Amino acid sequence: MLVVMDHRASEEDVEAVVQTIEEMGYEPEPIPGRQRTAIGVVGNDGYVDEDPFVALDGVREVIHVSRPYKQVSREWRPEETVIELPNGATIGGEGVTIMAGPCSVESEEQILEAARRVKRAGATVLRGGAFKPRTSPYSFQGLGEPGLELLARAREETGLAIVTEALDPSGVELVARYTDIIQIGARNMQNYSLLRAAGSAGKPVMLKRGISATLREWLLAAEYLLNEGESRVILCERGVRNFDDHARYLLDLTAVPSAKQETHLPVIADPSHGTGDRKKVPPMARAAVAAGADGLLVEVHPDPPHALSDGAQSLTPDRFDELMEELEAIAASIDRHLTPAVREAVEAAG
Amino acid sequence: MLVVMDHRASEEDVEAVVQTIEEMGYEPEPIPGRQRTAIGVVGNDGYVDEDPFVALDGVREVIHVSRPYKQVSREWRPEETVIELPNGATIGGEGVTIMAGPCSVESEEQILEAARRVKRAGATVLRGGAFKPRTSPYSFQGLGEPGLELLARAREETGLAIVTEALDPSGVELVARYTDIIQIGARNMQNYSLLRAAGSAGKPVMLKRGISATLREWLLAAEYLLNEGESRVILCERGVRNFDDHARYLLDLTAVPSAKQETHLPVIADPSHGTGDRKKVPPMARAAVAAGADGLLVEVHPDPPHALSDGAQSLTPDRFDELMEELEAIAASIDRHLTPAVREAVEAAG
Amino acid sequence: MLVVMDHRASEEDVEAVVQTIEEMGYEPEPIPGRQRTAIGVVGNDGYVDEDPFVALDGVREVIHVSRPYKQVSREWRPEETVIELPNGATIGGEGVTIMAGPCSVESEEQILEAARRVKRAGATVLRGGAFKPRTSPYSFQGLGEPGLELLARAREETGLAIVTEALDPSGVELVARYTDIIQIGARNMQNYSLLRAAGSAGKPVMLKRGISATLREWLLAAEYLLNEGESRVILCERGVRNFDDHARYLLDLTAVPSAKQETHLPVIADPSHGTGDRKKVPPMARAAVAAGADGLLVEVHPDPPHALSDGAQSLTPDRFDELMEELEAIAASIDRHLTPAVREAVEAAG
């Protein structure tokens, strides 16, 4: 850490900073400059809290050299995390994992039809919401537990693993009983009570990036999960808020290489929420794989115009079939492949 | 609502939209144009869900004419909501309500000293966090219930009302037992389980704007509270995320007149979190009152350099005294005044 | 266009809007609603100016149904624009055009070495700045006309076409004497005097998107060029401003499919400025092609650590060679190819 003093700071101001550093058990290393003095903090094992310094007189700014997160960082664990699911599919490493399905579970017929189609096309994980966070209190909020049961039936029939969202600490236990991966939605990325519950539920967690979260905040939210003992965490980029409305959100694909540089956790992308427009889902799905994403979360609905939510951004199963072929070729161009595990797993089971 | 068709839309596409409108029980009103057709939706009482339309072929965009929120809107209730607190202070209407105190409750001495000083300067509500949402799992997370007890002691001694934050549905009941106003923090603005719990706890709720929430999303979050039966809701602008780092957040003071135009609820501002820098708190506090805010939430700490959180943005009690005089004069310039109720109430009680 | 009235608007207010529409020669089409009235404007050939309406009493908002741009739109010209360069290379259509080279022209040796290497790898256009817009007046501002002469020598030797930036109206004529494509930089996207000069210089123009320009503003800036008679316009996405600093800018690749949906002009991407970090250039270059970009603008420097500008985001020629192979495979996966024209052209010329 570096404490930068104002050019008008007095010697007493500098001395107060030096003392504070020493009180914290670190070693101060003043770096005098022609314009101003800066004081380095040496001897710290990791991130040092800036709060005691910013309130001191004469301090202009505090600059961090260390990162504030630990267990999620590549410095803590250089090799990539690879998560194994009960159906044999993996997330992380060489494979590219495709998770697909409808926004909401609506009926047995709908979820089974979706599951069959996405599995046939090569997906290994089925997505589908039973509890839906909605901006308006008057919108459809999901089927609740019956939706979870339908997901479990789809898993039985197809061998797909399941990812579905939990909305609050008390719901985590229920969701964890059914799902293979607990999803934390973008609105809840900094809902720390929920993170603590999810991190101790014994299931892998997929953490969506908040719509205006920095990479640093996203990784710190993941740190809450690892700090509770759950190391099987998947990061999911799903678009950030921006000034333009040419798309619903601005899918930040550069966050994929940026995050993978900082962390050992797998990073996937959601081009469906990230664009909000089914015409833009295929190009951005391809772009995400080309940028190095470890997987995708794609909305596929047997009948988009009659979807109860997100119909505008759902692909038809036919369009999804085509997309999967394109993705296979793009993955190959960078020496990767779509994870095939589930197919074998299911065949073996069959 | 207006459904705008693509210029290449076929007659069948237009017909499908017309049918969908009719199936929903509304009346379609096609408006043919030289470049494209648009179809108005007539007969709706309020907001119409756009989902069934955006997924249809040939639909370019759906434009809403109605607002998606109801009970929070001025169209629903034209007269301003004025909230009365147990100590006689009010929020909304002609008065400008000052809420002040430390970021976190740290000790009996600290909170009592803060309470005495802000009361003497003219504040009517004491702020102080017992449960703190922190970006890093390694930061100080608040004293918990003992912090609530200390707040209650400060209230007893000074007659100030209390505002403090609840972090999750299960914590709402506990917080509500102690506080006069339940605070919902910016990170939790779209934590719907928390909103539902807070809206049915029987206490006024202060809802902070999310750091990248639009005015529309903020009002919809408030709608969750009113929908649970709690009409005593205060909106608090606290800065939004932006591209520049000259301040920690960008305090969006235009949101004050914008929100007051749309809603009957009182709107206050938090210049402390909104700037993150105690040197910028006084100018932005003055600006908020000049812009028409119904109150302020200001961090004041007896000893900012030793604060356990947010020291950098806390005013000393002396600086707060000066600020209150400036605010009084600014309120007067637009025919308003700082709410004096608590002083009288306490004197009467004494 | 739709003029939406406030719910408190009087009949006189509505009448004033109706009259204004008639005075402008259009036909008003009132759409009464339960909550408020909206008045459609029918009979207009294109975009209607909203200014006369927004200042009227009782008007809540004006909603545009038509697009404000004409000649750049697909509605005006459905088939894609394909630009042919003197060396036989094309931009637009099936091919993917790679433009590469250093940020600034620094010396004969540097530009010739860069040109030879990018040509050998398969690029068809050489980039290089002779006039550099710099945030600080104390930074290197480019070689000026001698830089243009060096670019011309590199073209002679390699057969590559040239793209280089013009900074002001008086510089356009000079730049146009040397270059094959005039570049308009992001900072100048709304420098209308420059756009008018560039649009009448008789050379194709590459228009970079401003760092906070909406798609609509970008297309309107291009409209200035077409309005001056120059229809050979290339749009270049180069990253937008955002709240996070994990990358220098946020490369908005969704703007590629969004723009191509609206306009017939070719759309390329600049992953070098868009990320500011050479480690992120290859993944984002691949992603851009996967998203459907018609080309790339990539910084390549023979010796990045000694570059006079933008060394941090420049690829070495060796890394560029590898990238080109990845790009070839990705283009093939969506039935496209890297434009090969220049190689043949030069061989023919040789």
Next chain:
Amino acid sequence: MLVVMDHRASEEDVEAVVQTIEEMGYEPEPIPGRQRTAIGVVGNDGYVDEDPFVALDGVREVIHVSRPYKQVSREWRPEETVIELPNGATIGGEGVTIMAGPCSVESEEQILEAARRVKRAGATVLRGGAFKPRTSPYSFQGLGEPGLELLARAREETGLAIVTEALDPSGVELVARYTDIIQIGARNMQNYSLLRAAGSAGKPVMLKRGISATLREWLLAAEYLLNEGESRVILCERGVRNFDDHARYLLDLTAVPSAKQETHLPVIADPSHGTGDRKKVPPMARAAVAAGADGLLVEVHPDPPHALSDGAQSLTPDRFDELMEELEAIAASIDRHLTPAVREAVEAAG
């Protein structure tokens, strides 16, 4: 400056940084840490170019301690710049300078009526555009030189000083012949050719902040002006781009105290462009003065509904009269006053 190394950086990488620092004539000061090494740069007089470092292997980031601007900074010149206009009005210091008038000069009658009214209300500078930068090539672009002549007539009659915009280097000379202050618009903040021309025209310059310019970029743009010899520069905050559309731009009033902390130049605000809505102009004008702005730029039009541009954000003269009274009281609350100079100057002249 501080060069922070990656934790995997080798000793050779560190050595290369040390050598580069020495080659530049500075002194390296390595600060070894447990996680990584950082190398301070000592002995520099000001800002050091980061380009030679960021491209070196093993460098994680470069952190600047000095500011990149010089002449605009308070460190260079601690006392505030006060600009005197020919009519005796001043900008900067204790006074608050009100500049008002229509967006565009439309006719003799219009500009004279506006000038008389804003002068009577207490403004000292008349604003009005003769050359208008417009997003669409099909919008009204201003009267040109005849507009400048009308402004000069209004000055003769009222004694108001004039501020009007120049769009390109060749237009600066013409505008400078007529105006008292040359305005550089937001779109042109980084049009360096224009800045150089304006900085050497011998007239004070008002530099609007670009809609997504950081404070640092804004001050560097001002540095171009001072670097050409013009020290009479006024900064004008006019709203930045944001994700919400509740107002046209997000007026960043915190930029007022932030800028005044960094620079000795006067800082004013434009609540008209900053909100785009005449109902929000008075609250935000008051807020700007309360936040410490040295002046305001306000659009006032004798007949807003018939304005050729920006009618929606123009105040009527009557509303402006009221606003001026509110502003007088707010200025007084912080020991400031509206600059009265022009009234006396004109009386003296009469």
